Amino acid sequence: MSEKIVEVVHLTKTYESRGRRVEAIGDLDFTIERGDFTCIVGPSGAGKTTLLKCLAGLLAPTSGSVEVHGKRVTGPPASMAVVFQEYGRSLFPWRTVRGNVELPLKAKGLPARERAEKVQRALESVGLGDVGDAYPWQLSGGMQQRVAIARAVAYEPEVLLMDEPFAAVDAQTRADLEDLLRSLWRTLGLTVIFVTHDIEEAVYLGTRVLVLSSSPTFVLDDVPVTIGAERSQGETRVTAQFGELRTRVYDGIQQAKAHANPAAKAEPGSLSRSAVSQR
Ligand SMILES: Nc1ncnc2c1ncn2[C@@H]1O[C@H](COP(=O)(O)OP(=O)(O)O)[C@@H](O)[C@H]1O
Ligand SMILES: [Mg+2]
Secondary structure: OOOEEEEEEEEEEEEEEOOEEEEEEEEEEEEEEOOOEEEEEOOOOOOHHHHHHHHOOOOOOOEEEEEEOOEEOOOOOOOEEEEOOOHHHHOOOOOOHHHHHHHHHHHOOOOHHHHHHHHHHHHHHOOOOOOOOOOHHHOOHHHHHHHHHHHHHHOOOOEEEEEOOOOOOOHHHHHHHHHHHHHHHHHHOOEEEEEOOOHHHHHHHOOEEEEEOOOOEOEEEEEEOOOOOOOOHHHHOOOHHHHHHHHHHHHHHHHHHHOOOHHHHHOHHHHHHHHHHOO
8 A cells, every 4th residue: 555755746957046047847747655665767957966956845935835645844853864975974983983973863852772783783784783882084985875874764764765875985885885775664664756867776776766857947858767676786687677777778868968948948748758769
């Protein structure tokens, strides 16, 4: 049975500063259901980060709304946690790994003993059970990103938002982090919204891929990822089914890039419909 968690209703976002106007999000409408692993892809500058900030309540929409459990988002919802790309800047260097993971739990008002247990469990779940006393700067990039994931997971969010979280780590670490995230998603029953510019990563991770147009953004394609839940880096990526999904998402992005011109901006709906009718 499906249950709507997040609803994006005619969301638009225009940045205006010192006479410069950027229409980042044109018109977005979509729903996220409990347990979805939704990957959001689109060309660079497509408004992916802007969308994520609106979802996280960090940025107010220009019009339209984001609703969580039917309630309009006006600030960071307590049920969400966010992991950004720049893990280096998201961890406090003067706090230990444990201290970093514990911080949101303090903000939640949990007693010390409960905090300690949750922190330890989260660190173990990302394979960092024995580095709680280290400082973030003593760890590799991939380990730091795992600390950021542990912090989000310890908080026990209903919805985990991630903005290109693996973009800055090497390929092998990235593959490990992808599998780690999929296993956390399955065991904890999370709802994940994952922004990436990497088509293969989106298909490998998601239960669904939303393809965004160039700015002003709208949803160009909504691709159900029909691959089963058991996935493996070595085998899943070489199947015919994976190839077909990758091609469909790739074509969507090529189309988005090709139409990144004023004519497309004037009539976004026509592009959307033609993309859908090509299925
Ligand atoms: N704070 C801001 N002020 C003005 N323009 C911005 C701001 N943030 C992003 N933009 C513009 O909005 C558009 C979408 O940016 P962004 O959401 O970062 O895209 P993406 O994450 O898909 O690369 C870009 O044209 C970008 O230059
Ligand atoms: Mg971005």
